[in-house]
Structure formats: C-alpha cells, structure tokens
Amino acid sequence: MKYVFDIDGTLTPSRLKIDSEFETFFLEWMEGKEIYLVTGSDKDKTIEQVGEKIWTKATRVYQSCGNAVYENGELIRQIDFDLGKDLKKLLEQFLEVSEWEDRYDIHIEKRIGLINFSTIGRTCTQEAREKYATWDKVSGERILFCKLIEDRYPHLEATVGGQISIDIYPKGKNKGQILDELEGSVSFFGDRCAPGGNDYPIAHRLDYERMKMQRMSVVFDVEGWEDTWNYLKNIK
Helix, strand or coil: CEEEECCECCCECCCCCCCHHHHHHHHHHCCCCEEEEECCCCHHHHHHHHCHHHHHHCCEEEEHHHCEEEECCEEEEECCCCCCHHHHHHHHHHHHHCCCCCCCCCCEEEECCEEEEECCCCCCCHHHHHHHHHHHHHHCHHHHHHHHHHHHCCCEEEEEECCCEEEEEECCCCHHHHHHHCCCCEEEEECCCCCCECCHHHHHHHHHHHHCCCCCEEEEECCCHHHHHHHHCCCC
16 A cells, blocks of 8 residues: 655645654654655655655655656655746736735746746735635635636646645646556545546546555544644554
8 A cells, every 4th residue: 555645735834844743753664664645845844744754755755746756865856837928927827816905926937847826925824824725715826727727728737736826837747647647546635626626536436446456545634733644643
C-alpha cells in the first residue's frame, strides 16, 4: 500500500506548522511504509509546515501539485508554466471587483508549474485568513473565480486550495498526475476532495479506477489534521 497525503488541512492546520505531538507520532508511523506528500505549495513552505525530518523521510514529495518532484531531498524534475499578460490582467480584475476589502501583499505568486492567486494576499495574518475562509464559504468567491478562468482559458485548470487561494496550471497538471507513476494500491488523505478542490483530481480518479477494478484504493476525505491522526491510529 502506498500512502499519499495532502499537507494543508490534512497533516497541518492550514498554512501553519504541524502539531508537535502529531509530528512525533507521524514520524514513527512512517517507518517501513511508502509515504508520498502532495501539495500546491513549494519546497520551502512545505518544510516550514511539516519539518525537514518528515519532508526528507517521505518516499517522494510532489510540490506545486506535482509539477516539481523531490526524492531524497533532491529535485528530480519540474514543469514550468509562465503567467501570461492576459491571465495577469484577468487576475488583477478579480482584485478590483472582489467585495473582500481587507488586503495584504502577494496576491499573485508564481511557483514551479503553477500560479497561485489570493484576493486577501498571502501575507495576511492568521486571524484575517480565518475570516476570509469563513466569508468565502458563503460568498463562493474562489469557486466563481476558478470557473471564470476555466471558461476563458480552456487549456487551463483552476482549483481551490487551502483557505485563501486558488491554483492555476495547464490542464492535466493537477495533483491527479502523480497517480501516473504510482502503481498498485493507494490510500489518499485530503481535505479538498469535493469538486473544485485541489485534492479532487486524486480522489475522483482513485474512485473511478476502483469502480473499474483497475486499482485497489481508499480515499480519506478528512475534516482536518486531527481527523487524519484518528484514522492513522487504526492503520498499522
């Protein structure tokens, strides 16, 4: 069995460091298992959250939704994607029309293989992050922005990630791409498994392949890192 984990909201609180007790448990739990991490974040942000011990101990780490791949701490491949002028203009228009007024810095961030966009800005405080996440659940702003991007650019995908942002990448270069190189049974843990979430491409594909008897798999659609911990206590 191969175990695949999202980071934000699955192994850690969104954009925060892993709980120290859970970190100790997880490091021990990883022993003798094939562990894969997949996240929309880059290497530095991921290490900041889960720590270098977990990051290095994982069998493989898929950064930027699998567009940058690390093994034994080394980058083994990456896919580049540039922000064009037209897309940049559209994202700037989103900032203009958004009804969310509390703004911080870094609204558009280029990562390996994808563009991350946030109305509130990535430098926001944790309190502001929580407020935006609550507001977004009601307003549906991020889902709407994702739909507008995909309607205008059929060659791109846009998905909701974490609490405050969306990820934009070439069609097919979502988290689901990592399954192309993972053979056999897979257990996946993610908190954004519903349509529109950036864990959905993995969850949907695993469910489909299980129905077609092409792969034995289990999808754990978790509510948070505590939920993940509870599941892992029963997996030896």
